[in-house]
Amino acid sequence: MTNGQKQQLIRDRAAALLADGAVSCIVGWRQTRFAGKTAVCFVRAPEDATLLVWNEYTIPLTAKYLADERWTGGKAGILARGCDSKAINRLLRDNQLEREKLYIVGLPCEGKADERCRPCRQKTPLVYDELLWEEDSAADGGGTSAADADAPGRGRFFRADEVSALGIDARYDYWEDVYARCIRCYACRNACPVCSCRECYVDMHRAGFQSKRQNAADNRVFGVTRAFHVGDRCIECGECERVCPMGLPILGQTQKVIQTAEALAGAPYEAGLNAEDENFLGKFDLDDKDAFM
Amino acid sequence: MAVDFEPKILAFCCNWCTYTGADLAGQSRMKYPENVRVVRVPCSGRVNPQFILRAFRRGADGVLVCGCHPGDCHYATGNYFTRRRFMLMRELLEFNGVDPGRFHARWISGSEAAKFRDTVSEVTRTVKALGPNERFQEASGEES
């Protein structure tokens, strides 16, 4: 099936759901003024369903936008790929959404025009009310093949591996370069589906948790705090890095947290696979690794 | 510089064990380096990883987090969370270019005054050898 055919299926289904009154809106993607850039949109009338698009640039996560729709009446309809479904699971787990108020239209993904999609292992949604088509395993949308996963710089933790390969001083300089350029716009925070607090510590400037001043040192405190805060719930969607207006390679921070969680637990770890699992730092084992004796 | 350098070390100590242990060290007239500044917390689980980052940002040369031995937490399980959190945090710090010698965590009970003394002495020695911490600091040396 071509992307054009899939797009038609999406538009038809969205129009039908809206016309039936089954959902009060459809959260999907529309074209922007810029070639190769789509944006998340809310479609509320059946005749507007023709705005919806599906192509290799329908990259942004739809799930985060549900947090704004959670108190409205009726069901919110959402177009969800694998990554969106992991985000929905995390939001459900954190009691940010109610499953009964969602209608999830599952769209198995073919991989998008973005290097951060390459290691994706979850093309078909994990949670949905209907699937519009089946995953085409033959479609190579840039997913990681077994050989690819072992190739340096191409695996699941490609950014973290890049930094880990450096010595400790070079690692410091790597992040100095990143945080010297950060403008503290907090787009990385806003786009992140697991960053769901209504009031964020970075905005409570009078509490003094985080200096408002914008310099490499304070930006670094922000960056590492953010990574630690969301790291063990990170669904590895790459949105934080994708939305950064300065193009900063910050994905390595959360990848490192996941990588370390796996090493400490001695078992595979991935957030958002279901809506029940506790995150790594929200639980413990009596025989956890201990270097503090 | 290195000869006269006296590091500032911030120690977060749990009220129920290490803080009492430090008290006992004092009462027993044990000598340990004055470099350590103790911050009393209700549980080592109270120590937010951001405290560590802020300590470095605000001029600490080393940070120490101390709590009850696993199994002995006053709140039953607080220190099990601490253990996971800081096992992860020390990796993340190293990933960010902080020398592992600047961040330490130890389990010290209320009766282990000698362990408190030895830990503080050892941490002070390690941090002293590393020299002043310039990481997480502004290049211009601005105060925050």
Ligand code: SF4
């Ligand atoms: S999106 Fe980029 S520039 Fe903005 S706060 Fe995050 S890292 Fe800094």
Ligand code: SF4
């Ligand atoms: S931290 Fe980045 S990659 Fe992880 S869930 Fe948030 S936006 Fe996605």
